[in-house]
Amino acid sequence: MATTGTAGTGPTTQKPREEWTGQVGFIIAAIGSAVGLGNIWRFPGVAYENGGGAFLVPYLVALLTAGIPILFLDYAIGHRFRGSAPTAFRRIRTWLESLGWFQVMICFVIALYYTAVIAWAVSFFVFSFDLRWGDDPAGFFTGDYLQLADPGVSLEFVPSVLVPLVAVWVVTIAVLAAGVARGVQRANMVFLPLLVVAFLVLVVRSLFLEGAAEGLNALFTPDWAALGDANVWIAAYSQIFFSLSIAFGIMITYASYRKRRANLTTPGLVVAFSNSSFEILAGIGVFATLGFLAHEQGVGVGELEGISGPILSFVTFPAIVSQMPGGPFFGALFFGSLAMAGFTSLLSILQVVSAGFQEKFGWSPRQASVRLGVVSAVISVALFSTTTGLIALDTADQWANNIGIVASAVLMSVLVLWVLRRGPELRYHLNTVSTFRLGAWWQVLVAVLAPLVLGYMLVSRVVTLLVDGYEGYPGWYLALVGWGTVAFVVVAALVLAAMRWRRSPDDFVPWPPFPPGEAVQGAGRTPSAGGSAARRPAGTAGEEAR
Amino acid sequence: MSTAAVILLVLSIVVVWGGLLAAILRLRARPERTDLPSGGEDDHREDVAPVERDT
Numbered sequence: 001m002a003t004t005g006t007a008g009t010g011p012t013t014q015k016p017r018e019e020w021t022g023q024v025g026f027i028i029a030a031i032g033s034a035v036g037l038g039n040i041w042r043f044p045g046v047a048y049e050n051g052g053g054a055f056l057v058p059y060l061v062a063l064l065t066a067g068i069p070i071l072f073l074d075y076a077i078g079h080r081f082r083g084s085a086p087t088a089f090r091r092i093r094t095w096l097e098s099l100g101w102f103q104v105m106i107c108f109v110i111a112l113y114y115t116a117v118i119a120w121a122v123s124f125f126v127f128s129f130d131l132r133w134g135d136d137p138a139g140f141f142t143g144d145y146l147q148l149a150d151p152g153v154s155l156e157f158v159p160s161v162l163v164p165l166v167a168v169w170v171v172t173i174a175v176l177a178a179g180v181a182r183g184v185q186r187a188n189m190v191f192l193p194l195l196v197v198a199f200l201v202l203v204v205r206s207l208f209l210e211g212a213a214e215g216l217n218a219l220f221t222p223d224w225a226a227l228g229d230a231n232v233w234i235a236a237y238s239q240i241f242f243s244l245s246i247a248f249g250i251m252i253t254y255a256s257y258r259k260r261r262a263n264l265t266t267p268g269l270v271v272a273f274s275n276s277s278f279e280i281l282a283g284i285g286v287f288a289t290l291g292f293l294a295h296e297q298g299v300g301v302g303e304l305e306g307i308s309g310p311i312l313s314f315v316t317f318p319a320i321v322s323q324m325p326g327g328p329f330f331g332a333l334f335f336g337s338l339a340m341a342g343f344t345s346l347l348s349i350l351q352v353v354s355a356g357f358q359e360k361f362g363w364s365p366r367q368a369s370v371r372l373g374v375v376s377a378v379i380s381v382a383l384f385s386t387t388t389g390l391i392a393l394d395t396a397d398q399w400a401n402n403i404g405i406v407a408s409a410v411l412m413s414v415l416v417l418w419v420l421r422r423g424p425e426l427r428y429h430l431n432t433v434s435t436f437r438l439g440a441w442w443q444v445l446v447a448v449l450a451p452l453v454l455g456y457m458l459v460s461r462v463v464t465l466l467v468d469g470y471e472g473y474p475g476w477y478l479a480l481v482g483w484g485t486v487a488f489v490v491v492a493a494l495v496l497a498a499m500r501w502r503r504s505p506d507d508f509v510p511w512p513p514f515p516p517g518e519a520v521q522g523a524g525r526t527p528s529a530g531g532s533a534a535r536r537p538a539g540t541a542g543e544e545a546r
Numbered sequence: 547m548s549t550a551a552v553i554l555l556v557l558s559i560v561v562v563w564g565g566l567l568a569a570i571l572r573l574r575a576r577p578e579r580t581d582l583p584s585g586g587e588d589d590h591r592e593d594v595a596p597v598e599r600d601t
Contacts, residue, residue: 016588017588019588023573023577023578052551052554053550053551053553053554053555053557053558054554056554056557056558056561060561060562213547214547216547216551216555217547217548217551219551220547220550220551220552220554220555220558221548221550221551221554222550222551222554259588260586260587260588261578261579261582261586261587261588262578263573263577263578263579266569266572266573266576267573269565269569269572269573270566270569270570270573272569273562273563273565273566273569274566276562276565276566277562277563277565277566279562280558280559280562280563283558284555432579432582432583433579433582434579435572435573435576435577435578435579436572511585511586512582512583512585512586513583513585516583
């Protein structure tokens, strides 16, 4: 790496920001982040239950009117203000820093249990080879493997979960410690192509199973009446929203590692459509396989149970693998894919946390990775490798996602676009650096439509959880693990925002200047007539070709 | 498979994967803006920046 002779930014030199090696590196990492467990185990079931083939309509509408616009909003904030969520929001307005920490803490909480699911997938990858679950996958998963107890707080550790969980943490810490380009990007460059190939093989194999056509028939037969049901539309918006990794700091953080003179919106389209393409692929693979199960059991696909979520992956799929010729290979592909999809998403979730602490406390990537990683690993192991791990995970996930992330999105839209009126500036930023230009419609979508739809989702979920509880778990438990998670995130965000910065992030001039034509001297903050600037022609694409 | 299911299967693939292909082609045709305003050059050193005392 050319690190010599680069002291071009004057005596008050700040460390240059870490960067992706180029456009491709960023796109691959962003796809790795977006393609996660939800693509594989959530989308197929949601599509099936909400109109089948007709779900394509609300799904595409949601993608174009909410998913992609909010993705662009994240990009604009992270790229213009060049920082992790707390830094970027603080540079918009000082008091907004707490929203950044709110997003960081959501990521922290999610990482704690996301790791556990990846650990399960790794275990089941190994179990595939000798079909360890035998004839009773359901009993094996909750009994033999997780040793599930009643809801409560248990300190009874389950070694079969604990060992892979610790291993996942060790690998994750090692990758994050290596930095953005050498760690996160490199890991994605390995695992994302591997994931795509493994999953393609799996899908092609599934298409040749007996009954595959029946499965696809069940998934794609349209129920047009569903389009008149508001809940179907909400399901589409929430699938898109959770699937794209938007509004909780990830895309802000990832965009902040792009060079300033970088295209944003067109790569964003590639990322968003890649994510949806993988979902369609997963829908085909999962339902072709479910068709085989229905065929084997002599029932209709509609009569099958456990067609989404962890149960699909860890109970239904093992059952199918056991009945299939060449099952161990198929199982290894499936659980390997699940682990890789989860791992690349986990890296992005933890990079949000790491970046936030690096910038606030002046830590290096390695310090942040090790310090935060060890603390997280201990909490994660204590909470999720015990006999009550599955219940804690299910509960924390419900609240962190449906309350935490959705609230984060609504707050971001309302505060940044309504209260602080930064929409025109952010649109100008995107349009100045990008090759896909956004009209005023973009502001309408992110400032009006998104908070309306997401606000409705948030309020209705809060009411449901307050009135009906969740999964029949005891009220005290939901208060502790569910609402307690939200309270923890809020309090931690306020405390972290109140702490002192090691080095103030406020000495920052966004580029390009807004309104255009003003503050030309701000644009020359890094010297444009000498130093590194003169050595690189403007707009060169050579950078990206690496 | 019913005709309707086949049509929607094909339509899903064409629209979503076609969207991906269109986005990739668009990006390849024009990877970056060439008319950016001046400034905004990064002190870019791939990954690990030099230590701060290295001035």
